[in-house]
Amino acid sequence: MSWLVRVDHITYACEKGMIEKWAWYHLEVEGGRLVTRIDDVDPENPKSSMKLWCIDFGAFGIALVEGIDRAEKSQVTLFADCHGDHSVQHVAYDTSDLDKFMDRLQQYGCNPLGEPISKKDGFGILKQLFCKGYSQLSASETQFAEYVQRPRSIQEELEVTFSQKAGKGFYRQVEEATAKGEITTFTTFSAMPSDWLPPAVELPFSASRNPERVTSEEPTISQ
Numbered sequence: 180m181s182w183l184v185r186v187d188h189i190t191y192a193c194e195k196g197m198i199e200k201w202a203w204y205h206l207e208v209e210g211g212r213l214v215t216r217i218d219d220v221d222p223e224n225p226k227s228s229m230k231l232w233c234i235d236f237g238a239f240g241i242a243l244v245e246g247i248d249r250a251e252k253s254q255v256t257l258f259a260d261c262h263g264d265h266s267v268q269h270v271a272y273d274t275s276d277l278d279k280f281m282d283r284l285q286q287y288g289c290n291p292l293g294e295p296i297s298k299k300d301g302f303g304i305l306k307q308l309f310c311k312g313y314s315q316l317s318a319s320e321t322q323f324a325e326y327v328q329r330p331r332s333i334q335e336e337l338e339v340t341f342s343q344k345a346g347k348g349f350y351r352q353v354e355e356a357t358a359k360g361e362i363t364t365f366t367t368f369s370a371m372p373s374d375w376l377p378p379a380v381e382l383p384f385s386a387s388r389n390p391e392r393v394t395s396e397e398p399t400i401s402q
């Protein structure tokens with residue numbers, strides 16, 4: 180079974196002064212809708228902060244972040260310096276059940292960055308978990324996964340809202356990990372059997388949901 184339901188949002192790190200230009204592109208060219216505009220997510224933070232603009236496309240969202248440097252360089256500035264303008268900082272995947280998926284991550288030796296957070300983000304109410312970086316770059320510079328659970332009913336919305344634990348926002352979680360020099364990666368593949376082989380190729384999930392669309396056993400790949 181697939182534990183991931185869909186891509187929830189993709190977050191791009193923009194170079195200084197570029198968030199307006201990329202917002203123009205996603206809004207005017209791609210047809211998104213600006214649903215959140217925060218020009219300073221952490222105004223009390225003397226070290227640094229970031230801008231966060233959220234653009235909704237209905238089935239998924241795009242978040243644009245741009246660093247605000249104060250006593251220190253923002254983690255977003257460091258990320259864009261390392262990877263370039265409008266680079267993917269993280270992809271957030273919607274899970275069918277975040278608590279169960281977190282157990283699964285632990286079982287497979289995959290490391291979260293901190294505790295899960297329940298809150299309202301630019302796209303609505305959610306429960307979210309940020310993970311440690313995929314690579315050994317610093318916590319500010321590495322790309323990472325976010326796993327979320329969006330409520331799909333009023334009952335689930337109440338459960339998410341009232342399961343709220345005290346949690347630090349993602350900006351502070353990355354800031355603390357950077358300060359600690361945290362370089363533990365998301366996974367060392369310790370749970371992967373040494374004799375693991377990729378399985379035989381199967382039909383995509385969409386084919387089993389829409390069997391009438393399947394016209395032959397061999398999928399045709401167009402070049």
Ligand SMILES: [Fe+2]
Pocket residue numbers: 188190242269271325
């Ligand atoms: Fe995110």
